[in-house]
Amino acid sequence: MCNAKKQSNKMTFEGRRGFLKKAGVAAVGTALGSQSLAASSPKPENTISADEALDRLMEGNMRYVTGTSKLHDFNAERAALVGGQNPYACILSCADSRIAPEYAFDSSRGDLFVVRVAGNFVSMNGLASLEYAVTYLGTRLLMVLGHQGCGAISGAISMIREGNVLPGSLPELMESLAPSVGLAINQPGDLLENAIRENVRLNVAALRAASPILSKMVVKDELRVVGGVYSLESGRVDLLG
Ligand SMILES: [Zn+2]
Missing domain, CATH: 1.20.5 (Single alpha-helices involved in coiled-coils or other helix-helix interfaces)
Structure with a gap:
């Protein structure tokens, strides 16, 4: 069925x-x-390489963690971004309300192209959104961002271990996360933490292999895909190897 x-x-x-x-x-x-490409690069400072983009993300995260985030002039930004956008990084994040990529990386509007779904996994429409940013907005860095205490992954663990049946469309979401739980289930340590990391790794791999657009760019070194996990306690993002 x-x-x-x-x-x-x-x-x-x-x-x-x-x-x-x-x-x-x-x-x-x-x-x-x-x-989009011809008419709008409203933020020249966002036209940077993947490595520079990653450095910028992590510097922003350090400011967020240490309580030294910049003041952002939303009025001026609004006017500058009417004609288009050129975000320097894409984030595939969980929908969890405690995760806010723009805050976590101390970024302004027009800086991050954020796709959010509970459990931060690659769906068809999510992939298409990322392909759009890479192809038409010139973004060169994608980050899959998992987080501590992810309720979606916790739900998938509960479904697999205890056979809990969830209502509505939730079982479909849980099925998308089940492979990560399967990879983590026999690992030593905390199952939820391990599954959260495996889920980030799996989805980084899925984006790197996504044909025909992303995989070709990764092979040509025109695109970098990385994974990170956000700590609810400290706000810090740790990159996964
Ligand atoms: Zn989550």
């Missing part, structure tokens, strides 16, 4: 994609992309 549901979702997605192509939306997308 579950497989049938997945098949049905796939067909719906493919059917919709076919319809959009027929309707000429693909051409509109191309035009939108050209406009």
Whole structure:
């Protein structure tokens, strides 16, 4: 039954994609992309390499941790960003309300392209969003950001270990996180912490391998994908090797 549901979702997605192509939306997308690249790099300081972007993220996180975040002039930023955006990094984050990537990396608007879903995993539409940022906005760094005490992963553990059945669409979300729990379940130490790290690693690997756009750029060294885990206690982001 579950497989049938997945098949049905796939067909719906493919059917919709076919319809959009027929309707000429693909051409509109191309035009939108050209406009974005040509007309809008409102923040010249954001046109940087992946390594520079990672340094900037971690410096911002250090300011956040030490309580020395910058003051941001939202009024001036609003006006500058009307014509477009060129964020220097993409963050795939959990939807958890305690995680706020813009705060955690002490960034302004227009700096981070953030995709959020409970459990910070790669979904079809999430991948498309990241592909958009990389292709049309010039972003060169993607970070998968897990976090301490993730309720979504805790739910997946509970589903696997205790057979808990959740309502609505939640079982589908749990299934997306189950592979990380499977990798962590026999590891020594805390299962939740291990599964959170495995989930980040799995999704970093998924983004690096995502064809046809991201994988080619990674191979050519035009894109870097990294993983990190956010501490609820300290606000610190630790990069995963
Ligand atoms: Zn979470």
